[in-house]
Amino acid sequence: MxxxxxxxxxxxxxxxxxxxxxxxxxxxxxxxxxxxxxxxxxxxxxxxxxxxxxxxxxxxxxxxxxxxxxxxxxxxxxxxxxxxxxxxxxYAFGAAAATTTVAPELLRLMDGMREVPAFVVGAAQDVLAANATARELYSGFARYDNLLRMIFLDPFAREFYADWDRAARIAVGNLRASSSQYPQDERIERVVGEVSVRSPAFAGLWARYEVRPRTHEDKHFRHPRVGEIRLHFEALAVTSAPGQHLSVYSAEPGSADADALARLRRLSEPQSPREARGKSVQEADPESEADSESEQESTSTDRTDPVEGSRS
Structure with missing residues (x-):
């Protein structure tokens, strides 16, 4: 690297x-x-x-x-x-490699933060774990796996980030900071190699050697389902797992962004079987809607709703 x-x-x-x-x-x-x-x-x-x-x-x-x-x-x-x-x-280098396994206790903490997007990021900017609201926030990307790959290689990023240039600079500076702490980390080397070859924009920013760890900032997104949303970002270092950060977004209470964040959370919630059936009825052909409702009434006393599988 x-x-x-x-x-x-x-x-x-x-x-x-x-x-x-x-x-x-x-x-x-x-x-x-x-x-x-x-x-x-x-x-x-x-x-x-x-x-x-x-x-x-x-x-x-x-x-x-x-x-x-x-x-x-x-x-x-x-x-x-x-x-x-x-x-x-x-030559006062840090550890050879960062930790990539997310502890069960951290997963429970992250999943419990249902009101806000929360996810765990590794030193190479891999998304190691994410709660449902975070997955919904980034749902427009083809893959929600590595922030550098998403920003530089997924065309959706240019729509999602209101200021893509700023997001790109910050992401590269943050990766530089990680590479400084973990200079022998093979995963960081692979990410830099892959994205450099496929993105001249990344290669140019990487060559500037800007070392800027990302700890907090305000972000402006364009979400495909909730529209414009401005969120505050905080990266909390996980001291028990070198290289990992718990990333959390929040919105100003009572603001339009808080309302948008609430809609985002509701979109991330799994639908019950009854809600899913109701949605399918509403989206059905109007001429067959009455027949569908009649069929549901005739069979509702003979069967129970299936139980959804737990989230992995």
């Missing part, structure tokens, strides 16, 4: 993404490359240009914590991006 010079790749990507004006440097002449030049980063970090060049080229692989902190400041890295820089520079 990464090259043999992860630190150099990351430094080049962050340098290219930083406009000179942001750090107070003049930008009144043409530049051969976007962003800052190597000598400018070195100047801002207080290190020699030669030393910084060796870092980017991979000829210097053991920078001190002080140097990395100075470079993080020069590149205006936020906490998550700086933490990634330190992991690359100091």
């Amino acid at each position: 990464e090259s043999e010079n992860d630190l150099g790749d990351y430094l080049r990507a962050r340098r290219a993404a930083l406009a000179p004006a942001v750090v107070g440097l003049p930008d009144d002449e043409p530049r051969r490359v976007p962003g800052l030049r190597r000598d400018e980063v070195a100047l801002l970090a207080g290190v020699s240009t030669d030393y910084y060049i060796r870092l980017e080229q991979g000829r210097e692989r053991h920078p001190s914590e002080q140097v990395l902190r100075a470079i993080a400041g020069a590149l205006r890295l936020d906490d998550a991006a700086a933490a990634h820089l330190f992991r690359l520079g100091l």
